[in-house]
Amino acid sequence: MPHYNAYDSFKIKKSMEKKQRAKAKAFGKKKEEIDGFVVESQDKYGVVIEVRYDEAYILYDGEIILAKLRKDINLVCNQVVFPGDKVILDKNSDDYTIIHLVKRTSLLSRTKKDSTRLNDVGISKNIASNVDLAVIVVAAKEPPLHPKFIDRYLMILQNSNIPTIICLNKCDLKSFEDEEVLDIYRNLGITVVETSTYRNIGIEELKSFLKGKQAIFVGNSGVGKSSLTNAIMEDDEIKTSHVSDKSKRGRHTTTTSKYYVWDEDSSIIDTPGIRSLDVSTFSPIEIQDYFPEFNDWKDKCRYNDCLHFNEPSDSCLVKQGVASGLISHDRYESYLRIMSDVLNVKDYSGVLNEVLPNDVKKKSR
Ligand SMILES: Nc1nc2c(ncn2[C@@H]2O[C@H](COP(=O)(O)OP(=O)(O)O)[C@@H](O)[C@H]2O)c(=O)[nH]1
Ligand SMILES: [Mg+2]
Ligand SMILES: [Zn+2]
Numbered sequence: 001m002p003h004y005n006a007y008d009s010f011k012i013k014k015s016m017e018k019k020q021r022a023k024a025k026a027f028g029k030k031k032e033e034i035d036g037f038v039v040e041s042q043d044k045y046g047v048v049i050e051v052r053y054d055e056a057y058i059l060y061d062g063e064i065i066l067a068k069l070r071k072d073i074n075l076v077c078n079q080v081v082f083p084g085d086k087v088i089l090d091k092n093s094d095d096y097t098i099i100h101l102v103k104r105t106s107l108l109s110r111t112k113k114d115s116t117r118l119n120d121v122g123i124s125k126n127i128a129s130n131v132d133l134a135v136i137v138v139a140a141k142e143p144p145l146h147p148k149f150i151d152r153y154l155m156i157l158q159n160s161n162i163p164t165i166i167c168l169n170k171c172d173l174k175s176f177e178d179e180e181v182l183d184i185y186r187n188l189g190i191t192v193v194e195t196s197t198y199r200n201i202g203i204e205e206l207k208s209f210l211k212g213k214q215a216i217f218v219g220n221s222g223v224g225k226s227s228l229t230n231a232i233m234e235d236d237e238i239k240t241s242h243v244s245d246k247s248k249r250g251r252h253t254t255t256t257s258k259y260y261v262w263d264e265d266s267s268i269i270d271t272p273g274i275r276s277l278d279v280s281t282f283s284p285i286e287i288q289d290y291f292p293e294f295n296d297w298k299d300k301c302r303y304n305d306c307l308h309f310n311e312p313s314d315s316c317l318v319k320q321g322v323a324s325g326l327i328s329h330d331r332y333e334s335y336l337r338i339m340s341d342v343l344n345v346k347d348y349s350g351v352l353n354e355v356l357p358n359d360v361k362k363k364s365r
Helices: 002-032 148-159 176-187 203-210 225-233 236-240 242-247 284-290 292-298 317-323 329-343 349-355 358-364
Strands: 046-051 055-060 063-069 086-092 095-102 107-113 122-129 133-139 164-169 192-194 214-218 258-263 266-270
Touching: 046 063, 055 086, 055 095, 063 086, 122 214, 133 148, 133 203, 148 164, 148 284, 148 329, 164 176, 164 225, 176 192, 176 329, 192 203, 203 225, 214 225, 225 258, 225 266, 284 292, 284 329, 292 317, 317 329, 317 349, 329 349
Parallel strands: 063 095, 133 164, 133 214, 164 192, 214 266
Antiparallel strands: 046 055, 046 086, 046 258, 055 063, 086 095, 107 122, 258 266
8 A cells, every 4th residue: 555655665764864863963063062162151252144165254343354263173164153153253463263152042954965975865054053033035926936935945944943934025026826825824824024126115024024133034046035135235335245345256146145234133144045955854744744734634634644645535634625725735735745755756746636626637737
């Protein structure tokens, strides 16, 4: 029965994950516990605004300086500190050294599939530290609005316990269908702000959510994260990124995450578009936790370990909810897409088509 195939591959994955997690933990520990490198004190610190391979740009005393990592750490800078980190510096003539890292309140990371290894080991890639609020930026057009661009980010952010809002940018191009997609998230209780940097719509509202926080903009490339950052920064001088001005790096395509202060105690980390968000470290059974609209249905499924995937429709109430239209088809498709990644199944279209009513089927093909 397909149901048990799915379950078996889940068990295998699960035991693999355990080993990987233990490994990752051992490695992570080494870094964190280097002789008092991490401190509680916050007396006088700088904030990391951008990290290069072996040095970091730091906002310190109102200036941007370049600093290297304490030598005895014996690791490259971009493995140790990330934008948003608070660091304690030591100055020797004109050279700055990062001697301590102030204990983090949060570390946002994603796993990335490591294609150089034979087994599917996900390597963890850290994006930013001490983030209070994440903004998933999506666009009405180019790229078009679709739940698949939102759901993985939501999973990863919720998994890191980071409060999240959605910003629909390019609202000047919004269509009626976009409204329906946004309603899915509004109905889940997630704040949605609509903005247009072209028409100066919603910027003040967005700022009201970011005020007093260290926020991060995530989302696909081209949605307008950098445009929004610029709109919030206002100052023309800063528009081309204060870091690139100082370091004369010329063109300012966003290839690394950068930290911008736009008001007292209010900052934004602008990130490059992340092409793939790997969710394979999640276990199949926990994916549904990130789809709270299944809650009213899933307890009534015949199998209590129902994955709402290969189980027949007559035993799966989630599938019946989708068929009746009470669970969003797009979100269920998102769920199937993520599940097929996690279960290593190539095609989920059979499952989807079996559930969708006839008139919808054609549309989604
Ligand atoms: N129509 C429209 N286009 C926008 C808006 N904001 C940004 N863009 C355009 O979208 C493109 C990508 O913007 P960018 O800020 O570089 O996106 P990022 O990759 O997310 O940082 C640029 O060509 C912008 O001019 C907007 O509010 N409306
Ligand atoms: Mg950008
Ligand atoms: Zn089910």
